[in-house]
Amino acid sequence: MSDTVPTHLAHWGAFSPIVRDGADGVDGHADVTAVRPSTSDTAPSPLLGNLVGSLRHPLRIDRPYVRAGWLERGRGPDRRRGEDAFVSMSWDDVLDVLADELRGVYDTAGPDAVFGGSYGWSSAGRFHHAQSQVHRFLNTLGGYVRSVNTYSVGTSEVLLPHILGGGVEVLGALTSWQVLAEHTELMVCVGGLPAKNTAVAPGGVSRHRVSEHLRSMADRGVEFVIVGPDRADIPEELSARWLPVRPGTDTAFLLALAYVLVTERRYDAAFVRTHCTGFDRVVPYLTGKADGIAKNPAWAAALCGIDVAAITELARAMSTRRTMLTVTYALQRAEFGEQPVWAAVLVATLLGQIGLPGGGFGHGYGSMADNGLPAQTWSLPTLPQGTNPVTTAIPVARIADMLLNPGREYDYDGRRHRYPDIELIYWCGGNPFHHHQQLTKLREAWRRVNTIVVHEPYWTATARHADIVLPATVTLERDDIGASRADAVLTAMRRCADPYAEAWDDYAIFAELAARLGVAEAYTEDRTAEQWLRHLYEDWRQRTGNPDLPDFGAFWAAGSVTLPEPQPSVLFADFRRDPMAHPLRTPSGRIELYSATIASFDYEDCPGHPAWLAPAEWHGSPRAEWFPLVLLANNPATRLHSQLDFGPYSQASKVAGREPIRMHPADAASRGIVDGDLVRVYNDRGACLAGAVLDDDLLPGVVQLSTGAWFTPVPGTDPVLCTAGSVNVLTRDTGSSRLSQGCSGSRVLVEVARWSGPVPPAPS
Incomplete structure (x- = not known):
């Protein structure tokens, strides 16, 4: 293949890869040597740089492999999973073996014993979408146990339908940035407005526009306030006022704002009367009449570590100006993560600005590139997954609990459920050994399954913990x-390199398996991959009702098609205008400051109204005596999740070959740590090595280590020591509450010490 510059798309941007033959000195071995961002993207993401060298990287999986122990001893639990050797097999042989295994499980244990794992981030493509492919395939066999919700925002996805009438719908319909730029006067960002997250959106980003909207707001004089322990969680050019509250105390801060609004009668009584329910149940809690503790600024300031006056003054300012109160996703990825979100809804409701242009409540500004952009009114061209007859599902963050406790009952959203007994995991796309918390627990759970099948382009920790590993193509192949x-461009993602070694795409793998299992027609519908692309596009074109859209041939030749831009929108505008004609989908049709439904569940970890519940992992807990630093475990700035951590841009951020950990200079000095030191970050769950970076943007007592370094345990260490700096060896695998069972891995208590022992090899 000669030098090519085809149009392509990643979750982090549109680009043209420069692919050259023989880039590694071997004829026919094409690889990416450079990446040209789309000329229409005025703020392209540097994450595109990770694609350089990714096609022929040494971590690519070259052929099918089967774990030696699984071949020798047969299916079953195995403590050597993750440390065992692999044996290569031909495609014909491995597909025969896998088809026999699938047939046996479905015939004897049934589809309730199969877990279809995938997290949907493997490609921006709509057809070669790993999650859709594996779920469609398993549905043709009789179904599978699935997961619901997300690691990113799973707590809010359960809470928000109870109090605002919608979860995903609310999260995806934020008031548009254009509206904020025209009308907002004060933007209070609880958890910040992290620019790094706005590089990425599911399905791709043709133009990164958040920065230009923020500049427009700043130029118009909008005041920004960041509430959180990390000043760097908002762009420096916004000159935001920083209220450095301690991690885990956001709910207390928000309740104190509500206290001021109520006791100083600064709330919108008319709006509260007509648009919400439960105000009379919340006020006694705020004032202390219900429990003897007034949730006033003095009470909150002692917990949050800030001045009393700062809380009072902010509440008063919010009541006199057009205010958008936004909460990041990270705050709900924590124990009792429902509470800061619900408390923010309380404050926004009291202000009476919900549904006004530029005011009200937002959840997720700065959490993804498309949050705050109006969505298209028609559905995207996606591969149908068919019907899953299996009704069993688990919250996505409870997979380790499921595998460790088959048959055990658990609570979730008001009902009792029972974990299924899983014999086979089929994982296609995604890396649970990145996303999940407390990786030693996940590894123990993983070893209790009979068979694990993984499609992967690279030797991730998930692939290394599988039994059958099938080499998958990457999107450029x-x-x-x-x-x-929320993107106005549909992109023709043209193949620009031959598949690496013996890699196949997921569709080809499943088509061959379907033929062996007698369900080929149900899976493929007698279409090739090229025919599927044409079919999906033409079906989508017809559904849009737009006669001016080109046919597939013209679209493919042009490389893209630009759609009309949706009109800017205001969240809850119709509801505000007429709550009777446009009620919310809550029991009352209104905003539920008190939820009788949630209260009826009788969950001590999620009562019927927003409340302060002291988390186990925070500065004031008993564990802080042993592990005095609060670690913020958030999304990385140099990659998407764990994808392409070996890429040049991600690797350039490493310190001594490890993930960097940011520390306040005072915390480092008291531990004898200087900038660039190799350090051990640890608690009683595990430890990892990281490279120290001193930064006074952090509140003292707080450290920050991003997720996404590839889990690389040092053999023979107990508790586990990850040499790469994977933060999830430290985090706690417990649900946010019995209501949502969401991920609670955004913060954890640790200690940090300078590493003085033998230095294990850095991951490669």
């Missing part, structure tokens, strides 16, 4: 259609 819910 196949044709696809790229599209996002």
Whole structure:
């Protein structure tokens, strides 16, 4: 293949890869040597740089492999999973073996014993979408146990329908940035407005526009306030006022704002009367009449570590100006993560600005590139997954609990459920050994399954913990259609390199398996991958009702099609205008400051109204005596999740070959740590090595270590020591509450010490 510059799309941007033959000195071995961002993107993401060298990287999986122990001893639990050797097999042989295994499990244990794992981030393409492919395939066999909700925002996805009438719908319909730029006067960002997250959106980003909207707001004089322990969680150019509250105390801070609004009668009584319910149940809690503790600024300031006056003054300012109160996703990825979100809804409701242009409540500004952009009114061209007859599902963050406790009952959203007994995991796309918390617990759970099958392009920790590993292509090695819910461009993602070694795309793998299992027609519908692309596009074109859209041939030749930009929108505008004609989908039709439904569940960890519940992992807990630093475990700035951590841009951020950990200079000095030192970050769950970076943007007592370094345990260490700096060896695997069972891995208590022992090899 000669030098090519085809159009392509990643979750972090549109680009043209420069792919050259023989880049590694071997004829026919094409690889990416450079990446040209789309000329229409005025703020392209540097994450594109991770694609350089990714096609022929030494971590690519070259052929099918089967774990030696699984071949020798047969299916079953095995403590050597993750440390065992692998044996290569031909495609014909491995597909025969896998088809026999699938047939046996479905015939004897049934589909309730199969877990279809995938997290949907493997490609921006709509056809070669790993999650859709594996779920469609398993549905043709009779179904599978699935997961619901997300690691990113799973707590709010359960809470918000109870109090605002919608979860995903509310999160995806934020008031548009254009509206904020025209009307907002004060933007209070609880948890910040982290620019790094706005590089990425599911399905791709043709233009990164958040920074230009923020500049427009700053130029118009909008005041920004960041509430949180990390000043760097908002762009420096916004000159935001920083209220450095301690991690885990956001709910107390928000309740104190509500206290001021109520006791100083600064709340919108008319709006509260007509648009919400439960105000009379919340006020006694705020004032202390219900429990003897007034949630006033003095009470909150002692917990949060800030001045009393700062809370009072902010509440008063919010009541006199057009205010948008936004909460990041990270705050709900924690024990009792429902509470800061619900408390923010309380404050926004009291202000009476919900549904006004530029005011009200937002959840997720700064959490993804498309949050705050109006969504297209029609659905995207996506591969149908068919019907899953299996009704059993688990919250996505409870997979380790499921595998360790088959048959055990657990609570979730008001009902009792029972974990299924899983014999086979089929994982296609995604890396649970990145996303999940407390990786030693996950590894123990993983070893209790009979068979684990993984499609992967690279030797991730998930692939290394599998029994059958099938080498998958990457997005640059196949044709696809790229599209996002809030992007005005549909992209023809043209293949620009031959598949690496013996890698196949997921569709080809499943088609061959389907033929062996007698369900080929149900899976493929007698279409090739190219025919599927044409079919999906033409079906989508017809559904849009737009006669001016080109046919597939013209679209593919042009490389993209630009759609009309949706009109800017205001969240809850119709509801505000007429709550009777446009009620919310809550029991009352209104905003539920007190939820009788949630209260009826009788969950001590999620009562019927927003409340302060002291988390186990925070500065004031008993554990802080042993582990005095609060570690913020948030998304990385140099990659998407764990994808392409070996890429040049991600690797350039490493310190001594490890993930960097940011520390306040005072915390480092008291431990004899200087900038650039190799350090051990640890608690009683595990430890990892990281490179120290001193930064006074952090509140003293707080450290920050991003997720996404590839889990690389040092053999023979107990508790585990990850040499790469994977933060999830430290985090706690417990649900946010019995209501949501969401991920609670955004913060954890640790200690940090300078590493003085033998230095294990850095991951490669």
